[in-house]
Amino acid sequence: VITVGQLGEFPLITRIATTVDDACLDTPTAGGFSLKLGIGDDAAAWSIPDGVELATTDTVVEGVHFTRETIPWVDLGWKLWVANVSDVISMGGTPLVGIVTLGLPSDLDIAAVDALYAGMINACRHYRTLIAGGDIVRSRDVFASVTLNGVCEAEPLRRSGACTGHAIGVTGPLGGSGGGLRVLHDGLAANDALFSAHRRPRPRVASGTALRKAGVTTAMDVSDGLVADLAKMCHASGVGATLFAPQVPVAPALRESFDEKESLLLALGGGEDYEIVFTGDPAAVQRSVAAIDGAAVIGEITNDIRGRVSVLDASGVEIMISKTGWEHFG
């Protein structure tokens, strides 16, 4: 017997993707329908008569992704919705409409459900998206899952297009959300900018659109941490990458609570900022950086071992990163 924990999250997803691919389900279906991107990207994508439809999903489980003590329900609702919005944005799409599934223990206060919806509704207002339906089931632990549909005018930005010689960019400063969590966790002096980054991340729809217009072809939102997510992108593309640490934009508010080294580590390893890491030919990346406020060129794609990301300091010496995001199993 091999357990889910022994196999690990990434190999399990690969296993499922292979199983589904091997099943060759993509027979002709109803009018004009064909799958463009299946398992393994930020969102799935299929052709519709006037463009491309996108769908993505994200789930949080009590005791795994959150506890009732560490995040208010209203913030959890916001973050869950926004995590999905971010996946659509990072494909260059516009988020439209979501379906919500809640798993709830019978003894949960309905005020928690009200607050969760209040957070999602706030996010809907901010992103002009809709809540169209859902399902409620009983469960021991609270879980909440959103599946969000969006549209994209043309080809979606995918994870698998990075090539040797590409420049790497990021759409904005990183580490704010992770810094906010650390301040809370370590009981440091309050830092409202970091708290806000942690509780109310605000990915920008215009960023994804600008990337597509600038001619970038490869993009992925930074949800688990820059180095960890860039490694996933490199793995999907069959390449390696070098990051130039001094060029990585660090959330300014980090310096109020952390020293320079700690701030950089948070920018490299902290998750949930929902900025976008992207690659393209150097000219396209330069155009993107010029078009997106806060964006920066941070590295280059290499022919290093598939999925390997090296981080270099100002002297060109490699920095060892201990915390590179987290796996869900293991």
Next chain:
Amino acid sequence: VITVGQLGEFPLITRIATTVDDACLDTPTAGGFSLKLGIGDDAAAWSIPDGVELATTDTVVEGVHFTRETIPWVDLGWKLWVANVSDVISMGGTPLVGIVTLGLPSDLDIAAVDALYAGMINACRHYRTLIAGGDIVRSRDVFASVTLNGVCEAEPLRRSGACTGHAIGVTGPLGGSGGGLRVLHDGLAANDALFSAHRRPRPRVASGTALRKAGVTTAMDVSDGLVADLAKMCHASGVGATLFAPQVPVAPALRESFDEKESLLLALGGGEDYEIVFTGDPAAVQRSVAAIDGAAVIGEITNDIRGRVSVLDASGVEIMISKTGWEHFG
């Protein structure tokens, strides 16, 4: 404090629907997009340039909806996918593409995941649908959730259109799935037809399409039980209903394991057959019954108390039903 269990599933959904409605999120969004049906029907529906898109979701939780002892993973996968397919069919739509979320304990054998996907892939082959992506998270109890998108050429069949004077029809025989469960539960002699109905329900895409063509406007799939689901439809429509018990088609294989009365109760109260209950003017219902193999006229919509369903025997005497499906909370 009011808990989720005290409020109950139906009032909780109503509460959420009201909250979302009151938020008035339906401001103009990206090109041509407008919501036709939100929370409260078998599927959500929104306009797309060449028709209507549908989305529905269904979730199963270990210890609530299934146990590892009572259903093989492969059957659970089939049933989960098909429950979603049924919701799209009951709107008169064609199912197309689904997103899968799994909550898995670390110690789960990956063979369980393989079997779950094998069941969903079998269902995809049968219904010519696709698995496009998903999410995997860690959780104490196994849960699995599918969100399925489909399309509908014109107006979807909704729950809320039943009017006094409408005839009520059903697309096929009922009780087979509930009978199979009872045979297993009570340790009765094997009944392969009922086991198959329980493990591999097969709603028919052609049924929903035929209902739309025949001019029926109101439909809902029977997932919790005929009487319980008809009551929900009547509640959504602000009407009551009378069912004529002798006219309700009973799955023939029930009579191999149960007496006539027990068989009828299973047809009235057993869930998960995924046939469609529908209403319309009597001529449209007659046309539907003529077009759909196994369909029957089973009652009429009345101006009884909203949501009340009376069941009459051959003599016109009301039958009391004790088991009318189940609520998820309480």
